[in-house]
Structure formats: structure tokens, C-alpha cells
Amino acid sequence: MNAGESDLLDAIVVGSGPGGATVARELARAGWRVAILERGRDHRRSPAYGTYLGPVRYAARGSFLYTRQGMNVIRPLMVGGATSMFCGSAAPPPAWFAERYGIDLTRETEETVRELRIRPLPAELRGEASTRIAEAAAGEGMEWTPQPKFMDPDRCPRGFDCGAHCMLGCRCGAKWSAAEFVDEAVAHGAVLRTRARVDRVLVDGGEAVGVVGRQGRRAFELRARTIILAAGGLGTPAILRASGVAEAGRGLAMDSTLMVYGVAPEGSGGIAHEPPMTWGWTDHEHGYMLSTLIDPWLLFPLVVAHAGPRHVLGWARWGRMLGVMIKIKDSVSGEIAADGSIDKPLTDHDRRRFEHGERTARRILVRAGCDPDTLVATRLRGTHPSATARIDDVVDRELRTAIPGLYVCDASVFPEALDAPTVLTIIALGKRLAAHLIAAGGTPARTGTRTGA
Secondary structure: OOOOOOOOEEEEEEOOOHHHHHHHHHHHHOOOOEEEEOOOEOOOOOOOOOOOOHHHHHEHHHHOOEOOOOOEEOOEOEOOHHHHOOOOEOOOOOOHHHHHHOOOOHHHHHHHHHHHOOEOOOHHHOOHHHHHHHHHHHHOOOOOEEOOEOEOHHHOOOOOOOOHHHHHOOOOOOEOOOHHHHHHHHHOOOEEEOOEEEEEEEEEOOEEEEEEEEEOOEEEEEEEEEEEEOOHHHHHHHHHHHOOOOOOOEEEEOOOEEEEEEEOOOOOOOOOOOOOOOEEEEEOOOOEEEEEOOOOOOOHHHHHHHHOHHHHHHHHHHHHEEEEEEEEOOOOEEEEOOOOOEEOOOOHHHHHHHHHHHHHHHHHHHHOOOOHHHOEEOOOEEOOOEOOOOEOOOEOOOOEOOOOOEEEOOHHHOOOOOOOOOHHHHHHHHHHHHHHHHHHHOOHHHHOOOOOO
8 A cells, every 4th residue: 555645654664774674564564554764865776886986975974974982983874774784694683682681582583584594605605715714713712603694695696796895785686685675665565765864753742643854955744653763773862862862872882893904825815805704703701703804905905004004005915814803792881962973982891802802813813824913903993883772771672662652673772782793683673563563553454544552
């Protein structure tokens, strides 16, 4: 059922990343009249998609978004959200989601794994150099395992071609993105509006009744019975605050990350032309994850420039580089300030985790054959802004805010840093929320009206 501008919608979904796209698809399938409002554009068919120019066009501030402390944060603003630039890695929700918060996502996770065929890449496609790193880690007493991926090589009509450039956007077609769920929602009658920046939620009589914002230069107001914010760990708290939820954005996690690189011996290939993050390992005791990863060619000199000219000149050996990513389970700290700036200090606990992870990564790379004199660590970066509208703080365990009719479904609801790839957990939360809304509100296509959730 198509929703016209003058209709009272059943639901407005703000954001088209994995949370918003999943909720919109499930609701549209159930006959709900849904509008998806996306701040960015659909860049999938753009010649720049997946190129070095791409992130300049579709990431916030041209990819030059920084915290007050100087940590670079890449925030894609486009249909599909962050899944347009992720490494395609998957991990089930951590056990503590159920143990500490009573949120069991087993059914939703298993359903998603089956539907999207999430699994490790075949052994022959994991990369010879990446596998060499995993074997070196085994020599250090760590059992690295193949990383489950949102990648299906069979989807590539021109052949699987995946390497460091995968993070710029998938051009070979192997990697799933949330934009595919958006397409399915539209096929079931949802309306997608791009370049639609939502400023705040309309509240009338204490209940959420719609949203206001701008599409290009034109102001708009759209009303619905249910509002789901899924604008991401940075976007959602800004909308919540503007809507009167003052506690949103106080504290955040970033899955703070750095990479350690080293040059392999002559005659040995590097990981630059291999799929990213095909192997991984989590040190739960010390709170960090390791995986195989390297920055794309043009970005490499920029991320090592702080270490001095010697390492920048090592750019010529990029094809022989081995890389280990360190992603810590960082503490919830800092805030999204009223002016929109990001204050994210590292705690002493966070620093100790990085120090331990970097020592471990260096040992692995040397065992894998890297010259110790070539080892270099990048600057810190933020990869998955989250925990800015936390469960049991800003939303309840059904993802409801204190404003009736207003829900949140994205990484901002994480009660703490996930310490794992985030997308599968967000999809599972989206399926769970959609099932709750449908059970509470009925199926409009069959019942004609619904009573509200």
C-alpha cells in the first residue's frame, strides 16, 4: 500500500542503516504504511561509489569528522548507512545482552544468518597473507578463527574482487548492505525520501505524532502513529535532545580502533588485495579484538604520517604490508555536546587495553615475518559510535523512550560497547522491535486501523 503525503502513516523510520532498514522492511511486509527518511542520497549507482572520491561525497564532513580529542570518525550519510562502508564482518550478539539485560536475540540472529547466508569465506578466498597472520597468532598461543561475513562471492557477476578498497564501498557486489532491505521495504509499499534531514520529533499531548525537518531547502512535517529513530549513534541522540530527551548523548562508546602494520619479506605478498577481516580473535580478559586489516592505498600515507617520513616512504611497499587491527571494548565516556561536537576521552582503562593489544599485534607480525624496524601503529579512530541512547537509561528493553510512540533502533541503544562487529546485533534488534510493534498494533492491511503501540 503506497503512502501519500496527506495520509497519516503507520510508521516513520528515520535512517536507513541496518536498524532502520530492518524495521521498515518488516513493518512494510506486514502491511504498515511506512516512510523511510534518509539524510543522505542513494549512491550505489554513482560512478564515485567504492572509489576514493566516494567517502568525500557520502561521509559526514567529507570523512574529516573528528572528536575534540582528534579521533577521526567515519560517518556514512547515505541509503544503507554504515553498511555501505563496513568490512562485511558479522558476530552474534554477545551473551551479556541476554544475561545482563534480558534481551535474547537468538531467534532473530539465526533467522538473519540463514537468510543472508552469513558464514566465513571459503578457505581459498580468505587470503594467503591473512591466513599467514592467523597462523603466526597460533604460534603465540592464540586461536584465531575465520570471521563470518556478510559476503557472498556467488553474487559477483564479474568475479569476486575484494581488497582494502572494500571499505570505500563494494563495487563487485559480494557484500550485503542495508540498502537491500530498503529496496524490499519499498517493494512492499514503503516510501523512501532521501536528502531528508529530521530535526526533531513532534510531540502532542505528551505523545510522538510525527517529525519535522528539511528536504533540501524545503521544510517538511510528516505525521505517523509510531516513530522509530535509527539515525545512528551520532544522529539519533541529536534528534532526541531536540525533542526534549535531555539525557541522550551523555556518554558514548566508539569501538576505538588502531592498526599496526609491518612489511613482509621480499617475495611475500601482503594483505592489501585480500578481503578485509577474514580472520579474527577476541581477548575477552583484556577487552579487545584483533583482526586482519589494512587501509586502502591512497589513505595509507595519511594514517602513518604522524610516525614520521620513514613510514610515509614505506608507502611504496604497501603491497607487501601485513596489518593487524586492534579494536577495544572502550568505556562509555564523554558526550555529544549541544553544539554537535563529539567529546570522547580515552580512560586509563582504555589506554591499558590498547597497550596490551599493540604489544600482542607486534609479536604476531614479527612472527609472521615482518621486519621489526618497519612496524608502525596508526592514530586512533572511532568506528562504531554507539551507547548514546542506552537501554535501561534512555530507552527501555523494548526500545521505547519515555515519549509514547517514540522508539530507537540503532547502535545508540547498546548499553555498553559491543566488543564485536555490530551489524548482526542491530538487525536482530530491528526484527525484535518490528515483531513487538506488529503484535501490539496489528496489521493495518488486514485490520484497517490499529490502536497504537
